[in-house]
Amino acid sequence: xxxxxxxxxxxxxxxxxxxxxxxxxxxxxxxxxxxxxxxxxxxxxxxxxxxxxxxxxxxxxxxxxxxxxxxxxxxxxxxxxxxxxxxxxxxxxxxxxxxxxxxxxxxxxxxxxxxxxxxxxxxxxxxxxxxxxxxxxxxxxxxxxxxxxxxxxxxxxxxxxxxxxxxxxxxxxxxxxxxxxxxxxxxxxxxxxxxxxxxxxxxxxxxxxxxxxxxxxxxxxxxxxxxxxxxxxxxxxxxxxxxxxxxxxxxxxxxxxxxxxxxxxxxxxxxxxxxxxxxxxxxxxxxxxxxxxxxxxxxxxxxxxxxxxxxxxxxxxxxxxxxxxxxxxxxxxxxxxxxxxxxxxxxxxxxxxxxxxxxxxxxxxxxxxxxxxxxxxxxxxxxxxxxxxxxx
Ligand SMILES: Cc1ncc(COP(=O)(O)O)c(C=O)c1O
Numbered sequence: 245x246x247x248x249x250x251x252x253x254x255x256x257x258x259x260x261x262x263x264x265x266x267x268x269x270x271x272x273x274x275x276x277x278x279x280x281x282x283x284x285x286x287x288x289x290x291x292x293x294x295x296x297x298x299x300x301x302x303x304x305x306x307x308x309x310x311x312x313x314x315x316x317x318x319x320x321x322x323x324x325x326x327x328x329x330x331x332x333x334x335x336x337x338x339x340x341x342x343x344x345x346x347x348x349x350x351x352x353x354x355x356x357x358x359x360x361x362x363x364x365x366x367x368x369x370x371x372x373x374x375x376x377x378x379x380x381x382x383x384x385x386x387x388x389x390x391x392x393x394x395x396x397x398x399x400x401x402x403x404x405x406x407x408x409x410x411x412x413x414x415x416x417x418x419x420x421x422x423x424x425x426x427x428x429x430x431x432x433x434x435x436x437x438x439x440x441x442x443x444x445x446x447x448x449x450x451x452x453x454x455x456x457x458x459x460x461x462x463x464x465x466x467x468x469x470x471x472x473x474x475x476x477x478x479x480x481x482x483x484x485x486x487x488x489x490x491x492x493x494x495x496x497x498x499x500x501x502x503x504x505x506x507x508x509x510x511x512x513x514x515x516x517x518x519x520x521x522x523x524x525x526x527x528x529x530x531x532x533x534x535x536x537x538x539x540x541x542x543x544x545x546x547x548x549x550x551x552x553x554x555x556x557x558x559x560x561x562x563x564x565x566x567x568x569x570x571x572x573x574x575x576x577x578x579x580x581x582x583x584x585x586x587x588x589x590x591x592x593x594x595x596x597x598x599x600x601x602x603x604x605x606x607x608x609x610x611x612x613x614x615x616x617x618x619x620x621x622x623x624x625x626x627x628x629x630x631x632x633x634x635x636x
Pocket of ligand 1: 318
């Protein structure tokens with residue numbers, strides 16, 4: 245059996261750095277206590293790891309005070325809290341066709357219940373949102389602009405700084421889904437005028453699943469939407485309004501926090517820009533290799549400047565799912581096929597009716613050989629179709 249070639253890093257990065265596995269094991273064996281609940285030294289030390297990770301992530305995202313960096317299960321969880329915590333009856337929201345269902349569905353539910361109205365901005369031919377379109381869509385009832393930092397389907401990085409400036413000028417709350425960028429693309433919540441940032445731990449931040457979070461900029465009006473234990477002021481009947489409690493309830497996934505800490509430490513050691521540049525070199529090789537194959541359509545932007553290391557493609561005459569199965573069964577290459585939880589983007593690209601695309605996504609442990617093998621595998625699949633066509 246050939247070794248698995250893993251090109252599904254946009255779903256979750258795999259493998260993680262060895263230090264992540266080692267630290268999680270060691271931490272849980274020796275410091276797996278409930279933080280923020282009890283006063284004995286061991287519990288306080290666990291709390292220090294949680295606080296230290298809050299601080300590291302706050303600095304990493306250009307935040308000011310680490311109490312505004314709160315943990316959740318994943319980005320979907322934080323996006324739900326952001327959307328449900330900010331929007332109220334009569335509000336209008338501007339979002340885009342590039343979004344993942346983690347944004348589209350919470351908005352759709354509120355729209356369906358008659359609470360909000362939503363405008364979706366289409367992307368341009370490159371798969372990028374024009375900030376001028378966002379500006380035009382903002383009206384007096386608009387209380388939030390929410391958008392993706394990078395597409396999980398075609399890998400295009402969106403102009404969040406420009407959109408942030410527009411939102412800041414007109415006093416509209418700006419929320420960003422940084423699921424695919426946190427860890428590889430610079431994020432500075434101050435400079436980008438981001439009020440609410442949602443991230444997940446298990447993708448480019450190289451942590452485990454089950455941990456994510458948000459950064460809420462000071463004075464952003466967000467209500468608490470979850471109530472429960474906080475470990476402090478137990479006699480008070482309401483959930484605590486102060487941060488981080490406003491966005492957290494119940495015992496944290498401490499082993500997840502530990503893994504996230506180790507992932508971030510590894511990224512800082514290597515340099516996020518170094519990781520990104522290396523991934524983008526492989527991405528260029530992949531894109532150019534696929535483009536040379538007859539019958540293959542590649543969906544991405546032209547300039548690597550506007551990109552993360554994700555792209556989509558289709559092979560003429562084949563369903564995306566069939567290509568995925570052949571990559572898996574015949575070549576031991578892991579990828580993802582279908583709509584990738586981003587139905588509006590496929591509707592706009594015209595790939596919805598052909599059931600989506602094949603997505604390849606590169607991570608820090610992929611090599612040139614992986615890319616060569618993937619390109620050759622797609623070439624073989626495309627030529628199989630030709631034989632089939634010829635004999636038909
Ligand atoms: C752009 C984007 N947003 C949100 C999510 C949801 O992330 P999670 O599953 O960690 O909640 C994903 C995951 O694929 C994503 O790519």
